[in-house]
Each structure stands twice: as C-alpha cells, then as structure tokens.
Amino acid sequence: MNKWSIDTMHSIIGFKVKHLMISNIRGQFNKFDGSVEMEDSDFIKASIKFKAETNSISTNNTDRDGHLMSPDFFDVTKFPVISFVSKEITEKGDNNFVVTGDLEIHGVVKEVNLDVKLNGIGENMNHQSIMSFDALGTINRKDFGLNWSATLDKGEIVVSDNVDLDISVELVKSNS
Known part of the structure; x- marks a missing residue:
C-alpha cells in the first residue's frame, strides 16, 4: 500500500457561496492535512482521508x-x-x-459526492513522486447545521444555502 500526503504548499481547499444571490464570495481553509492510500496507481481502490481546521477559514x-x-x-x-x-x-x-464519502461539518456527518479529475502522477523538483487532483462538489450548508440566515428589506437572501467546493490538491508519495 502506498501512502500519499497532501503538500499544503501546493494545495488549496476552497469554496464559494452566493452573496445577495448575485455575487460569489470565495474562501479557503489554510490549515489542513490529508492522505491517499492506494495500491500502485489504482485510484479506484484508493482510500482518501482529509481534515481541515475550522479556525483557519479565510475569505x-x-x-x-x-x-x-x-x-x-x-x-x-x-x-x-x-x-x-x-x-x-x-x-x-x-x-x-x-x-463518495462521509463529510463531517459542525458535528453532522453526511454522505457527499465529489467530481474528481486525476491530473496525473509525476515527479517534483526534489525527485519525489507526486500526484495531483481537482475536486468539485456542492453541499447545502443547512444539512450540516450551519443555519444562520438573513434577508434584506426587499427579501434578498444574504448568503445562499448551497456552497460550492473547489479543491486542488498535490500529494507527495511517502518513502515507506
């Protein structure tokens, strides 16, 4: 089994959400880690684990x-x-x-689907094996108990319920 660890210097865990239903606010989590374990290059049999520190959110x-x-x-x-x-x-x-996996936010676990593009497996400047992928998905924040909501005088919703996930990850293969 090969283990690949997220290279946080070359990865971003991003999101966007509609503001006033006409513009997008983008943000990211700045402290995170994760790994992919798989046999050889068989991504279908991979096991993916990821964690982000909520206090590292930045918009x-x-x-x-x-x-x-x-x-x-x-x-x-x-x-x-x-x-x-x-x-x-x-x-x-x-x-x-x-x-498909279990996403836990705010103590609530929900199954979500992410569309993932495996960009490739190669080698970095330090001659380490690297792998890159992009992941996109949409979640409803209220499904996870993030229920705050407000409307303006004319009924405009301040923040939409749907949050688009936009993740780009580079991983480095462990030498084990």
Whole structure:
C-alpha cells in the first residue's frame, strides 16, 4: 500500500457561496492535512482521508471570517475540525471519478459526492513522486447545521444555502 500526503504548499481547499444571490464570495481553509492510500496507481481502490481546521477559514475579510468562526456558523471552539473519509470511488473515464464519502461539518456527518479529475502522477523538483487532483462538489450548508440566515428589506437572501467546493490538491508519495 502506498501512502500519499497532501503538500499544503501546493494545495488549496476552497469554496464559494452566493452573496445577495448575485455575487460569489470565495474562501479557503489554510490549515489542513490529508492522505491517499492506494495500491500502485489504482485510484479506484484508493482510500482518501482529509481534515481541515475550522479556525483557519479565510475569505480575506476579518469581520466575515470572525462571523464564520462564531456559533452562527462553524462554532470553531465546539467543532474545531471538518473531515472527509472516502467510501467508494467510481470511474467515469478519462481520469474522471466520483468520490463518495462521509463529510463531517459542525458535528453532522453526511454522505457527499465529489467530481474528481486525476491530473496525473509525476515527479517534483526534489525527485519525489507526486500526484495531483481537482475536486468539485456542492453541499447545502443547512444539512450540516450551519443555519444562520438573513434577508434584506426587499427579501434578498444574504448568503445562499448551497456552497460550492473547489479543491486542488498535490500529494507527495511517502518513502515507506
């Protein structure tokens, strides 16, 4: 079994959410780790594990980030980690896969599907084996207990329920 660990310097765990239903707010988690374990290069049989620290959320706005860390959203004191563990990987062809797994946010575990593109396996400048993939998915934040909501005078929703996940990961193969 080969283990690949996330290279956090070359990876991003990002998301976007509609603001006032007309614009997108983008953000990311800055502290995370994870791994992929698989035999040889057989991604279908891989096991994927991932964790992000909720207090590392960043949308480039200190006030908004503080609100996201509060009990209105992530409640980072009570729920310091978001996690994902894969359960099944289905090949769609042309290095595209659907990764099904359990996502835990705010103490709630839900099964989610991520569309994953395996970009390739190669070698970095340090002659280490690397693997790269991109993952996209959409979750409903309220399914995970992130229920804060507000509307403006004319009924505009401040933050949409749907959150688009946009993840780009580079992993380094362990020398074990």
